[in-house]
Amino acid sequence: MLNLFTLLIVPNISITDDDLEEYEFEPDTYVKNDLEESDTETRRRQCMKFVQQLSRKYPQEVVVLIDNFVNQLMGEYTVNREKEWIKKTTVLNLIITASISQYTYRAGADQVQISFEQLASYLESLVLPELQEAKIDHLPILKATCLKFVYMFRNQLPDQFVPVFLDKVSDFLRSQN
Numbered sequence: 001m002l003n004l005f006t007l008l009i010v011p012n013i014s015i016t017d018d019d020l021e022e023y024e025f026e027p028d029t030y031v032k033n034d035l036e037e038s039d040t041e042t043r044r045r046q047c048m049k050f051v052q053q054l055s056r057k058y059p060q061e062v063v064v065l066i067d068n069f070v071n072q073l074m075g076e077y078t079v080n081r082e083k084e085w086i087k088k089t090t091v092l093n094l095i096i097t098a099s100i101s102q103y104t105y106r107a108g109a110d111q112v113q114i115s116f117e118q119l120a121s122y123l124e125s126l127v128l129p130e131l132q133e134a135k136i137d138h139l140p141i142l143k144a145t146c147l148k149f150v151y152m153f154r155n156q157l158p159d160q161f162v163p164v165f166l167d168k169v170s171d172f173l174r175s176q177n
Contacts, residue, residue, distance in 0.1 A: 001058070005065050010073075012047040013097070014090045015141060023141050031144050035151060036105070048097040055098045055113055063113075066098045074126075081139075088126070089145040095122060096152050108154040120158045122149075128161075131168040 023030040032038070037045060055062045073087040099119075102111035112119070127146045130139070150157070150165050157165070 001054070001061060001065060005069065009047045009051055010069060010090060010094070012043040013051075013093045015086045016044075020141070023144075027140070030141075031148075034144070035148055048093065051094070051097040052100070056101065059113055062098050066094055069094055085139045085142045088130075089142055092126065092145045092149050095126075096149060100152060103152065109152055109156050112153070112156055116156070116158065119153060119156055120161075123153075123158070123161055128164065131165070136171055 019030065022033075051062070070091050073091045077084045077087040077091075095114075099112050099114040100109045101113050103109050114122075127149050130143055130146045133143075136143070147169060150169070
């Protein structure tokens, strides 16, 4: 399964040059497509669906793999944030994909395969630092992916995070106008 993740899933879940171009010319469209998962025929979306199925069938094995990729990719990101920010978007997409069992657009994640403590840990260590950065327009795709993470898990958010995220989302939206 490691080879499957290394050779197929991680490269196809990562941000591509086409994504960067779409965000540059049509940022609203990029964000809308990503949140609404309207890119159903893309390799990314198919790989994400594949990871969801693997997570249901082999939950323990996938958790171990995801943890290893989180550690590896975040290590690379930490060494050179400006150059390796795409690695963090990949990490967030892997976590979202592997952790959500059932999702509706109206309610967000209804069923998750992640503990409340692990979700809180990811929010504190991966999402909040990006949203708390003073320069709101720095690494905008990464920030949009962090907002997607919050959006997807909105019904699972620990209570202490809600006011912080509301402030950060408001700041982000103000900066876009």
